[in-house]
Each structure stands twice: as C-alpha cells, then as structure tokens.
Amino acid sequence: MLIGIILALAAGALVGVQNMFNNKVNQASGGWSTTALVLGMGFAASLVMGLVFEGTELFTVQPMQTWFWFSGILGVGVVTCLVQGVRRLGATLATAIAMASQLICALWWDSLGWFGLEQVPFTMQKGLGALLLIGGVLVFKFGGVSRAKETSEAV
Structure with missing residues (x-):
C-alpha cells in the first residue's frame, strides 16, 4: 500500500509540473501543436522505456474490449483541456x-x-x-x- 501511495503522490506532482510545462509550450506554439508535441514525445518515451524494461514483450497484448484501445484519444482531451484551463485559470x-x-x-x-x-x-x-x-x-x-x-x- 505504501508503494501505491508514493506512486500516486509522484503522479500528482508530475501532472502539476507537466501542466506548467505544457502551458509554456502552448504560449510558444499553440494548442494543437502542444497536444501533438506532448503526446508524440510521450509515445516516443514510452516506446523506448518499454523496450528497455520489457523488450519484445512490449508488443504482446492480451485480448481486451475494442474500445479500450482508444484510451490514447482521451489523452488528447486531457492535454488540450488542461492547457487551456491553465491558460485561463492559472x-x-x-x-x-x-x-x-x-x-x-x-x-x-x-x-x-x-x-x-x-x-x-x-x-x-x-x-x-x-x-x-x-x-x-x-x-x-x-x-x-x-x-x-x-x-x-x-x-
């Protein structure tokens, strides 16, 4: 349980820092390019880390409901909404x-x-x-x- 708490605290801190970084990228490039850049870099980092830690197992996916495959699309909404929210609210x-x-x-x-x-x-x-x-x-x-x-x- 302690590890879960530590990981959740780290996730919250990372989201806070990411929001501020995303806001700065948005000021320099605009909303959609920020979203593309953030998610593109996230994809690249995930791919590299996955290959380092999981090797070829990274590409082994268990059967799941089809609509779960589209969770990355939700990330577009998350980044876009938070970038715009930070710009308008702080x-x-x-x-x-x-x-x-x-x-x-x-x-x-x-x-x-x-x-x-x-x-x-x-x-x-x-x-x-x-x-x-x-x-x-x-x-x-x-x-x-x-x-x-x-x-x-x-x-």
Whole structure:
C-alpha cells in the first residue's frame, strides 16, 4: 500500500509540473501543436522505456474490449483541456479543479463498477470527502482577499 501511495503522490506532482510545462509550450506554439508535441514525445518515451524494461514483450497484448484501445484519444482531451484551463485559470486552480473532477468521476465509476472496475460501495464518508475537496477548491478560489486588491481598495 505504501508503494501505491508514493506512486500516486509522484503522479500528482508530475501532472502539476507537466501542466506548467505544457502551458509554456502552448504560449510558444499553440494548442494543437502542444497536444501533438506532448503526446508524440510521450509515445516516443514510452516506446523506448518499454523496450528497455520489457523488450519484445512490449508488443504482446492480451485480448481486451475494442474500445479500450482508444484510451490514447482521451489523452488528447486531457492535454488540450488542461492547457487551456491553465491558460485561463492559472496552474493551481486548473489543477485543483481537474483533480476534484478526477476524484468525483472515479468515485462515481467505482461505485457503479463501470469500465470493468470492481464495484466499491458508495459511503457517506466518501461523499463527504468529495464535498470537502470541492469546498477546498472554492475556498482556494474565493476565500481570501489578495494584498493587491486590499491595497487598491484602500487608495
């Protein structure tokens, strides 16, 4: 379990850094070229790492439902939406909203057992946790007055 927690923490940190890098690439090249560059480099890195760690086993795929093959297309939506979200909201708020959405959707899909997931019963504690996360995002966005705003109102 500890390894899973460490890996999840690392994934969250990497997503945060990736969002900021993607935003800088977007400023220099535009949205669709950013998406193509990010996913193309991800493909190249995955191919190289897969060959290094798995060798020819990389190309052995077990039977699965056809629609799972299209998960890479979802990556286009992820990168495009996050790049545009960071541009419009800033890195922290866009990432917080994306994580809250991710948690709520995962909770929903787990509770229903969708996409081949083991069904996990919905509990009030899980619902409360999701609501607290949403509340935290709202407090982050609207909960304080910035120093710049205080100064401009005082003058």
